[in-house]
Amino acid sequence: MDQWTRLDPIYDSEAAARTIAAAAAARADAQDHDGGFPQDDVADLARLGLLAAPVPVEQGGAGLGTEPGAGALAEVLRLVGYGSLALGRLYEGHVNAIQLIARYGTPDQRSRLFADARAGHLFGVWNTEPAEGGLRVEARDTDGQLLGVKTFASGAGYVTRALVTARHPDRAGVAMMVVPLEAGTRADLSAWRAQGMRASATGTVDFTGLAVNAGDILGQPDDYFQQPAFSGGAWRFAAVQLGGIEAVFDAWRGHLNRTGRGGDPHQLARLGEGAIAVEGARLWIERGAQVASDAGMPPARVVAYINLVRLAVERAGLDVLQLAQRSVGLQGFMRGHRLERLARDLATYLRQPGPDHALTAAASEILQADAMAGDLWTETAA
Template sequence: MSSPNATVAAPAGIAQILTEAPEAAAARLSGRLAAQAAATDQEGNFPTEEFQWLRAAGLLAAPLARSLGGADLMQPAHTLDLLRTLKHIGRGNLAVGRVYEGHANALMLLQLYGQPDQIGRWAADAREGHLFGVWNTEAQDGVQLEPLENGRYRLLGSKTFGSGAGHLTRPLITGKLPDGGWQMFILPTDEQPTGLDTSFWRPLGMRATASFRVDLTNAEIGPEDLLGQPGDYYHQPGFSGGAIRFAAVQLGAAEAVFDETRRFLRALGRTDDPYQRMRLGELAVLIESGNLWLRGAAEHAARPATDAEATVAYANLMRTAIEDICLKVLPLAERCVGARGLLRPEPFERLHRDLTHYLRQPAPDAAVADAGRFVLQHSEPAHSLWNA
């Protein structure tokens, strides 16, 4: 483990303001991210340069409200823009997409539950280029908030799967209060000590996310760092409904597999093979199905009458469908490219590892079972089930 006094340097420079739509900026950067992905694919590494590109494009501020200098990406009416932005970043580099999705999630939560002065302060941090994220997962030594006499709190314990550890300067973290309440707070890691156990992260894929175990023991926070009320983190539909965001990143990786498969076959002159044509047709069906799910999720999120239960159920359907699409894309692409295509420096090996690992999101069976419970409890015909 690194020294418990290890700190994170604040970002250099000021983030640029968006001069184009977030989706267009992400699409423009996608190829550049892909070209750099192999260079960062090392355990303990992090796509530092890539996030400088996102900063320069204004994408770190994009999830903020327009009044805060952003592009309103987290508003329901702009859900499709958000999902496509995430997809393009994931298409370029799944590790970058994973960390950026966490950044967007944190900005959504702070805008939803923060006090006006907190929102203004944290929004300024995002505009200046600070990287946010969400650290919620923990093991037996989970994070606790110990009250001090001066009204501040001393932190005890650790988080696991702390994506971006050592690079996030404003992680949103959850911890347990003495009364058992589950409290969100944002820790300025460029000012407070954290210890990083890099040996925790020995993954199949997603090597460059730096998802270490983070020891927060002896860091201190004040009331101004607490976000919302105890239990707010798990409020629905925000908690489970957010699955549509990581599913969009996953679909981006599936699109990258599709694009690389076509490129590889063209380079080999195999485009006239009838079996390869059949496989590419099947891949095209899968990819377009995923894009239709993105549109459906966005339309559902934009409906003002949609209740929380229906939103969660639809998000569970969408994440299940995208997972199934990705799990079908991978073996089809393998058959197309054969053993030669799975040799480095071809990108398939990394794409396959990264996507396989990132698909292992928590509780996949419970998600689809919850969607089944919802449809069993409602009697509307199928054509209007999600419009009620």
């Protein structure tokens, strides 16, 4: 039996994340090239139990993310993101997939796919696709085959269990399914010439010709987009971003100490502003994880809150980047300086879908609510 087949009942996910983050930080510069991938770090995720951790306890995992307030998951995502944003992105996709399977899978799908996670398969969630040529199922009687591609798919060529969305002829709406993939196949990373997050292997995957049958399909049509889970899940990528923000902050702090420039009042004032931004983001994440796992809050209110969380964390990230680059100066733009890659990775990973809409949708919900401002996020569903 593999050493990570079933987690110990007292498994410590935070301790595992700290160990993995330290090793990932040491390896991240070497992986920072077109086509790079944190292969050894993903092996650590498997070896130290974090791939199995989000699996429910009764199915051999640690139930990471199901604890009250999702505080342990928030810490794990933050820590892994601190070590490497590319690894954090991959791990967040894995956690998202396991949570979707737990929510929508049949008992058979759950036991089969959770066994795969415990055996060390890396999962991903690939929803983004081009306007033309996106993924669809072509039906042949009861079974069908896939046609088309997914784009901006992290871990392309490395993820061996891909949770994808696809249009289905027999289903009014979008179907969700987990497709087994062989490592090193069907992936095209040639368009991923990004400023940062080079090691996330974010590419195009062509599924054309792969068979799919009714038993592969998770849940009902459009379940993937059910609220508040769909938009509310954004707190998880924001938690990973928080780790990246903290890493930039520490690179900046380290530079000031090393160069003896920290005592200057302008430098101190900027560092103080940065500390406020970092701590503000941390508090948003802590509360966001609680709100997202609060079954009693009306779904629209959860979504509005998480929209604010992701924008507050994005703002904190942009502020810390600007302050750090102003404080460190040109040195921070030189390859080999710790800040240089961390800043590129963070600036890239802060780009998430539809930020304008997230802000105005949250504002609309707030505008029409009856509650006093201080009670907006404590209301329970009628």
